[in-house]
Amino acid sequence: MSTYRAPLSDMRFVLFDLLGADALFARLGFAEATRDVVDAVLEEGARFSETVLAPLNRVGDEAGCQLDPATGDVTTPPGFRQAYAHYVDAGWAGLVSPVEYGGQGLPQTVGVPVKEMIDAGNLAWGNFPLLTHGATEALLHHGEDWQRDAFLGPIVEGRWTGTMCLTEPHCGSDLGLLRTRATPNDDGSHAITGTKIFITAGEHDFTDNIVHLVLARLPDAPAGSKGISMFIVPKFQIARDGSVGARNALRCGALEHKMGIHGSATCVMNFDGAQGWLIGEPHKGLAAMFTMMNTARLAVGLQGLGLADRAYQNALRYSRERLQMRSLSGAKAPDKPADPLIVHPDVRRMLLTQKALVEGGRALAYHAASLLDIAAHADDAGERERAEALLGFLIPIVKACLTEWGVECTYHALQCFGGHGYIAEHGMEQLARDARITTLYEGTTGIQALDLVGRKLLQLRGAGLKQMLAMIEQFCIEQQGNAAVAEFIAPLRDKAGEWQQLSLAIAQSAQGDADEIGAAAYDYLFHSGYVALAYWWARSVAAAEASSQPESFKQAKRETARFYFARILPRTLVHRQAIESGAASLMSLQAAEFGT
Known part of the structure; x- marks a missing residue:
């Protein structure tokens, strides 16, 4: 259980x-x-x-x-x-x-x-x-x-x-x-x-x-x-x-x-x-x-986040307790018949993936919630308008990415348990089944992607994207000389520039073929999500260093951010290549030919 x-x-x-x-x-x-x-x-x-x-x-x-x-x-x-x-x-x-x-x-x-x-x-x-x-x-x-x-x-x-x-x-x-x-x-x-x-x-x-x-x-x-x-x-x-x-x-x-x-x-x-x-x-x-859609879609994104966190907690506990094989670099628990699962690199890959997506996703979701409050209660009309635009841009990312990452994290958690994850006793299979619906209701991942590209990027001329890019650049400027985050600044700036270039390329391609919007939407959404999370991980390291948190907390943030930038952020390369391949590879096959 x-x-x-x-x-x-x-x-x-x-x-x-x-x-x-x-x-x-x-x-x-x-x-x-x-x-x-x-x-x-x-x-x-x-x-x-x-x-x-x-x-x-x-x-x-x-x-x-x-x-x-x-x-x-x-x-x-x-x-x-x-x-x-x-x-x-x-x-x-x-x-x-x-x-x-x-x-x-x-x-x-x-x-x-x-x-x-x-x-x-x-x-x-x-x-x-x-x-x-x-x-x-x-x-x-x-x-x-x-x-x-x-x-x-x-x-x-x-x-x-x-x-x-x-x-x-x-x-x-x-x-x-x-x-x-x-x-x-x-x-x-x-x-x-x-x-x-x-x-x-x-x-x-x-x-x-x-x-x-x-x-x-x-x-x-x-x-x-x-x-x-x-x-x-x-x-x-x-x-x-x-x-x-x-x-x-x-x-x-x-x-x-x-x-x-x-x-x-x-x-x-x-x-x-x-x-x-x-x-x-x-x-x-x-x-x-649609007055309710921002809060409803944020709420479903939180469902993915909550399930991912519960799955991660249980996988982490099990990986610390379960003895299985010896570490390739030598016994880590020589007084026991085998080492705990957590010493093995592949188990650590799954655990760190969950930790990085959960904690980064939490920052992304809570920021979106703060924009709801600003849009409703700020004194300045311009600030309310800007918050509404940024919120509208982020909501499809929050909803789709947090739920898809919830499915990924519950999968990894189940995998950490091995065969015990597949049976009901430990509860991992329930979390995996429960997570699956979150990518479907309140608009599937594909619907969120179309909303992001078709409406928020093209129809609204990327008003929210411009704010997000400005936030990233402002952060990079402010953190110049901060040794704690220096290693993250250049890759973050590079990915922000790539994000902007892909946005312009999609807008240009869509003028000649409307199918380019749908062909790029899914990959653009996830490229956006991973860059947004890179920003929040860099900011998390900076905030942790400036806080009164224990050194162990700060170290955990630094090392998790390094893992994210080294092993998860490169997923953007695949999404970029898919976007740049265009609609032809998707649309050339005729409907009747699918069954041949």
Whole structure:
């Protein structure tokens, strides 16, 4: 059975030594988010994740969720409902939600490490409150006053949870094909009819009511994505005065049988004339839904990070304890019948890969969260605009890279266990199965890559990229003469220049052939991710050296950064070569010839 210990020391290092979160919070007006308060939140989050959620991880995998086909009710695994009651009673549901609706109003940057701990403790359980924040964001930005008054209090308190109902059986990411209908009622509401699939926490026994955000078409809707509207459709009808009425005309028709996250209810939801209320403007639902996409995609990236860290912790422990063969350079534990796994170079390769991707990924993700806070709360409009642009550029990198690295890290962890990793006893195979979904939902890796290249790089003229390159150059200038990071400056500058050149080359190639965008997107995304992580590793070494951290901590950062620059950053060479090869090698083979 796998275990979990929250990496509080590294979390604090990233927040305070690397990002300067305490000064940032003070500047943004978060008077309550003092160092002491944040430390207390982290400590309590660790306790909840380690002692309440982590022990239920295997329980959820083995028991799964159960559907009563007669009623459409879903029963969650043993202990899950009680854990949610604990979560609500402790105030976690409203940690970063507005104070005026019952939340604690803390920064998103504080909520992110708590989210990481929850996902590492029990990813399947963490999916139930995952999208509730999206419902809050949608109502805050697009809801009418009465909708905010009626829905936000119970949602923020955790008495109701939320979902996002996008996907339909015949369409996945191409939402322009959706068919769910919204017919106006006399009272100003709409009758929602259609079927949605892959709905996380669409039905469960945690709360009395569940609030569904549903994309549907009005009768006069134009075809395609420009004809989509968004509706709030509760499990139990809600009147304009906030009173709860009869059971709505919707139900869970089936639970998906999945590769992993068995403890999470992934539902087929059938809407049969259910009462729903329009949120925002007609036919503008997709734009409204994208209000939530930055936070939702960051949240899924954190899932990859949390699983990777838990897998790494267990692989490290096992590699220290497990005796297997002698070191090639001579016995390292001569008093024992064999040496521990950790002395072998290939095991160290896998462990260091995990450590480098987890700790570098944590810096990348927490920085993105800080941009959410800046974009929402900075006094200067220009600063808010710049933060929004950089955040938009980084989100597809965070979501795709952290989830793909989560799959890689859980693979390496399983491999460290050898045959014992493949059986259920040690929990590694569950982590590997659970990690696989993270690269798919909230937009596959390919969708993130297209968003990064097609929209953030080309349509928006690389506004976020320019900021990122400027940050790298500024860091390199500031660190001139700092012996602690001198070895990283030249390769970092070189990779930043390569990043810029590839961006310009893709833009030029796309003018002659639009397929060049799709052909380059995947490799460009990962090239971007590895360069971004190089920046954060160099900054981590500089921040560690300037901090009061123990010498052992500083040494670990230096050596891990050296490993990253020597053995992981060179992956960019493969991605660059793939980009430069162009679209021809991908597009020349005709569809009919694939089977020959």
